[in-house]
Amino acid sequence: MEFPTIQFVFFGLATLTISWLVRQNKVVQSSFLLFASYFFAWRFQPLFLATLVGSTLVNFYVGRLLVRLKGDPRRKVVLVTGLLLNLGTLGFYKYYDFFVDNLGDLLAFLDLSVHLPLLELVAPLGISFYTFQAVAYLVDTYRDKAVQPRNLLDFALFMAFFPKFAAGPICRTHQLLPQIMAPAPAAIPELSRAVALIATGLVKKMLLASYVAQKLTTDAFLSPSAYSSLELVLAVFAYTAQVYLDFSGYTDIARGVGLLFGYDLPENFNYPYSATDIGDFWRRWHITFSTWLREYIYFPLGGSRDGPMRTYLNLMITFVACGIWHGASWGFIVWGGLHGVALSAYKASLDVRRKMGIDTDSPRPLWLLVGGWFLTINFCAFARIFFKTNDIPTALEYFRALFAFTYRGNGFDLGVLFVTISTIALNFFGRRFFDGFVGWHERLRAPIRPVVWVGMMLLLFALKPYGMEATIYFAF
Amino acid sequence: MFESLKPRVSLDEATREKTPPRVGILSLWGVVVALSFYGAPTIREEVEKSPLAESPVRGVAAAIESVGNALGAGAARGLVDGIRQRVQAPLLVLVQPLGAPDLLPATTATAAVSGEVARHHISPKPKRRVLVIGASSIQFALGVELEHEVPKYPGAKVKRLGKLATSLARPDFFDWPATLETLARQFHPDLVIANFGGNCAQDIPVGSQMIEAGTPKWRKEYGARVKQMIDIAKKHGAESIYIGMPNMRDPAFAEKMKLVNSVQEEVARAEGATFVSTWAMTSEADGSYRETVQIGKKRGLLRTSDGVHFKPLGAKFIVDHVLAVAERTFSLGASDPTLARAEAHSFESPSLARSVEYVGYLPKKATSESKVPVAVIFHDGKWSDWPTHPHRMLQKTAEANGFAWVVVNGAAAPIAPVLASELMPDLTTALPVDGRRWLVAGPPGVEEAISRLAPAPVFEAVDPATDLTDVAVNVASRLPK
Numbered sequence: 001m002e003f004p005t006i007q008f009v010f011f012g013l014a015t016l017t018i019s020w021l022v023r024q025n026k027v028v029q030s031s032f033l034l035f036a037s038y039f040f041a042w043r044f045q046p047l048f049l050a051t052l053v054g055s056t057l058v059n060f061y062v063g064r065l066l067v068r069l070k071g072d073p074r075r076k077v078v079l080v081t082g083l084l085l086n087l088g089t090l091g092f093y094k095y096y097d098f099f100v101d102n103l104g105d106l107l108a109f110l111d112l113s114v115h116l117p118l119l120e121l122v123a124p125l126g127i128s129f130y131t132f133q134a135v136a137y138l139v140d141t142y143r144d145k146a147v148q149p150r151n152l153l154d155f156a157l158f159m160a161f162f163p164k165f166a167a168g169p170i171c172r173t174h175q176l177l178p179q180i181m182a183p184a185p186a187a188i189p190e191l192s193r194a195v196a197l198i199a200t201g202l203v204k205k206m207l208l209a210s211y212v213a214q215k216l217t218t219d220a221f222l223s224p225s226a227y228s229s230l231e232l233v234l235a236v237f238a239y240t241a242q243v244y245l246d247f248s249g250y251t252d253i254a255r256g257v258g259l260l261f262g263y264d265l266p267e268n269f270n271y272p273y274s275a276t277d278i279g280d281f282w283r284r285w286h287i288t289f290s291t292w293l294r295e296y297i298y299f300p301l302g303g304s305r306d307g308p309m310r311t312y313l314n315l316m317i318t319f320v321a322c323g324i325w326h327g328a329s330w331g332f333i334v335w336g337g338l339h340g341v342a343l344s345a346y347k348a349s350l351d352v353r354r355k356m357g358i359d360t361d362s363p364r365p366l367w368l369l370v371g372g373w374f375l376t377i378n379f380c381a382f383a384r385i386f387f388k389t390n391d392i393p394t395a396l397e398y399f400r401a402l403f404a405f406t407y408r409g410n411g412f413d414l415g416v417l418f419v420t421i422s423t424i425a426l427n428f429f430g431r432r433f434f435d436g437f438v439g440w441h442e443r444l445r446a447p448i449r450p451v452v453w454v455g456m457m458l459l460l461f462a463l464k465p466y467g468m469e470a471t472i473y474f475a476f
Numbered sequence: 477m478f479e480s481l482k483p484r485v486s487l488d489e490a491t492r493e494k495t496p497p498r499v500g501i502l503s504l505w506g507v508v509v510a511l512s513f514y515g516a517p518t519i520r521e522e523v524e525k526s527p528l529a530e531s532p533v534r535g536v537a538a539a540i541e542s543v544g545n546a547l548g549a550g551a552a553r554g555l556v557d558g559i560r561q562r563v564q565a566p567l568l569v570l571v572q573p574l575g576a577p578d579l580l581p582a583t584t585a586t587a588a589v590s591g592e593v594a595r596h597h598i599s600p601k602p603k604r605r606v607l608v609i610g611a612s613s614i615q616f617a618l619g620v621e622l623e624h625e626v627p628k629y630p631g632a633k634v635k636r637l638g639k640l641a642t643s644l645a646r647p648d649f650f651d652w653p654a655t656l657e658t659l660a661r662q663f664h665p666d667l668v669i670a671n672f673g674g675n676c677a678q679d680i681p682v683g684s685q686m687i688e689a690g691t692p693k694w695r696k697e698y699g700a701r702v703k704q705m706i707d708i709a710k711k712h713g714a715e716s717i718y719i720g721m722p723n724m725r726d727p728a729f730a731e732k733m734k735l736v737n738s739v740q741e742e743v744a745r746a747e748g749a750t751f752v753s754t755w756a757m758t759s760e761a762d763g764s765y766r767e768t769v770q771i772g773k774k775r776g777l778l779r780t781s782d783g784v785h786f787k788p789l790g791a792k793f794i795v796d797h798v799l800a801v802a803e804r805t806f807s808l809g810a811s812d813p814t815l816a817r818a819e820a821h822s823f824e825s826p827s828l829a830r831s832v833e834y835v836g837y838l839p840k841k842a843t844s845e846s847k848v849p850v851a852v853i854f855h856d857g858k859w860s861d862w863p864t865h866p867h868r869m870l871q872k873t874a875e876a877n878g879f880a881w882v883v884v885n886g887a888a889a890p891i892a893p894v895l896a897s898e899l900m901p902d903l904t905t906a907l908p909v910d911g912r913r914w915l916v917a918g919p920p921g922v923e924e925a926i927s928r929l930a931p932a933p934v935f936e937a938v939d940p941a942t943d944l945t946d947v948a949v950n951v952a953s954r955l956p957k
Contacts, residue, residue: 006515006522013501013508020497100781187494219627225812260500391788394624446499450506457511458552462559 011040015162016260023184023262030157030180033261037162041125044166048124051089052160055127058085059134060155066141067148079142083135090131093124098328126166128325130159132292136172139296147173154180163257167250169268170288176263185262192441195449196434197256199456204249207464208419212238212245214465215413221388224401231412232402238416239388240381241423244273247286273380273427276364276372278342281380289325293318308351312344319343331390338383377424513544514552597823597906598831602807606634607665607714609656614638614671617780617791618719622669625795628811635663643675644701645689653704660712667806668709669798673721673740674784677732689732695739702743709749715806716749719798722758725765725783752801754794769793800864804835816840816874816881818867823902827894833885834903837874842908849879850909852899854891880909 015036022028042049062082069075137158140146149155158177188194220227220235227235248269258265268287275281282290301314316337323336350360364372389395426433444452512519520537523529544550608614608622615638626634637659642650656668679686680697687694702718709716718740721733737755744751758778760766769778769790778790786794802808804818817840822833842848870881882903884891891899903909 006519009508013504016504017501020501023497103781185494187496188500190493191495191500192493219633225628260504393788442493446495446503450503450510453503453507454510457507458514458556461514462556463563464560 037160040162194259201252204245209245316340335386516541603667610671612640621791671719673736815871837881847910
């Protein structure tokens, strides 16, 4: 049940109606929302629900134990056990086959033979996202920084709330639990912003991301040798636009739906393609995940406290982990590693400039901002080749075709170029459009609004391609 | 330009928009009702496919559709669809297509092509839309490789659906016939490549009873299910290729796969589908399970640790073979600039009272305006049974030397009498080849027929056991430059 489907519309609206009808009684409302969220997970596959419920129970009681053992030396053991349970489950589902497969290759290289079964498990939808939420909860509880749920119901809804269950945003306790525990608001907060988020998300996901995928990127990455070098360069940028449109579109819809229920989910994207350096990019891209990486991997490793070399190593470890999180393949590992190298290089350049007495915090001149932006977007786009192709041989095949400098290929639709450029441009001017739309919508009289919404939907139907691409981040 | 870098102004709680729930929710329901009238046919189809198909919900969906049509939703749909078709038409393709081969017309039926004897000629429509379906192997490496390779053919599109743990034996678990029906309706394939079997050798539920795997009754029931899949593809205008199951590490499991393969092959042959065996490719010379494979300089494991599924290198090995068969059977074109395209043709021979099939290997420069010499080979074999190597060598030598190979299917001797009177006129009409030079290779015994061919026949005696690759290389080297 993806968001932009008939099933979800009826499910979501029925759930919304009942949720507001029972808002006077918070326990009933939370229980109903939990039931609806579990139904949402079960509709994908019953196993997904079982894993989610198991994770919720384990983490709630481990969290409770951590609170009870405050000051007790055994507390660390409990934390480590909780973390191992979470990461073990995640690792088992996502990485077992990858590990066995590569172990087989390694042993074959050494003329040894081992026959471990491949389990071909389908990782439960959303497991990466809610496992990371759970890890954050346990670590924050250990650090006495977590907002504690009043009961299992609060925690279960925190883990399973359906708008963010499948692909985030990854919420930390202070971002969602206080809202779950507070009395339900008497009115729908910021309906205009919710409508704007949902509309933006639908346009990004159903129209633009599907358009570039169907018109160029899917075919170009499957068969790069059939395309000219110029087309392959465009496909790289078009895919960069597609990932952003698809994932930020999904997040926009999730946040919009969350707002309709009275929950303000955290922002995940802050116009990342306007970033003027790679550090800036990671502060804007998949914010809840990059924050998680910083808080729960980079800082515990020592962050930048132990000298430059250790900082670079910490960055590398953090971003290789980031790659691995995306999936069990060498392509993701290389993609993460490249970002680790880029961030280390950026950090080194800052250190050098500081040693030269340059104030790195002062505003940069325009030419430096433009140069930094150009480098950053090109780096992000070309590193995506490893992200998209997943494996190294296919990525190298893409690079070979790219650098063959052929000028005749399958051709491309001018619309793809338009969407790609517009997507990047909207990273600079999008907020103005968004805020303008919200302001305009707020001024609309209530009876006019539904007419406008129907008109917007019909326009979307008229413009959108046939079919819709699956959400890329559902796979992670 | 960089204004979005400025921090966002936080929203003031006091001025936050607040909408009474009743107003907001009624507005949303109003939109959904309006859009339900608009999208009523889609909603009805969704309901019919769902478990609600037999419930009153179906009636409600039909009623919404009727009311919507009465309110003019049909006209709105027509308007939106019209705009959509215009929008979805290519805006502007900026770069010329890469030397795509001239496409042959769709099925052509030509009578009296050269005025001698009436013949009915068939040129299969080149396949462009390939649907790849199957169980776990298609979900993983084998399917991934097919999805990666098929789009390399000119104009080819691929759609893949692999579902692990599924089979043709248990539609109660996953209904492949219904899924194929839906996929065919959505994608309009002209070729279906399927791989089933790993989970097929199990008891089949029919009504309240289970039919035991391996029994004659099971063979019949399983065969009926394979036929059903081929029939669904045919109904939608698609040919089918069934990729046979490979040898397995576990001997007991391998025996089960032999059973599944035998039924699939039997049904495929009877129903005009193509069965591509992978058994020999995945077995050692003594018939045992094969562990490794070498492609070019790369040597690696053929199968994953479970001894069932393919590693990427193994998948490449199998897919290259499957696509080589598909190329010469279904005119896929050439996937690589160094390879000639293969086209299958046939004609009904009045003299022999049967059809004669041949495959032409045509270099890219061969067009109706620029015809090329042709060399005809009789090899006494059926091309669906060839290994991949000679096929690729014929593609390479044709492209490199700028002439066409024509390979006639089946035994040479019966066809020799109609070589000059029927075969040559047919292929010169069907293929972009000139009539100035015939270079013919064939098994001993067809010299007389060859000697009648003017102006310069070149005869390369070919024993049926000779490797076709050697023939291709030898004859190519004797071509006048």
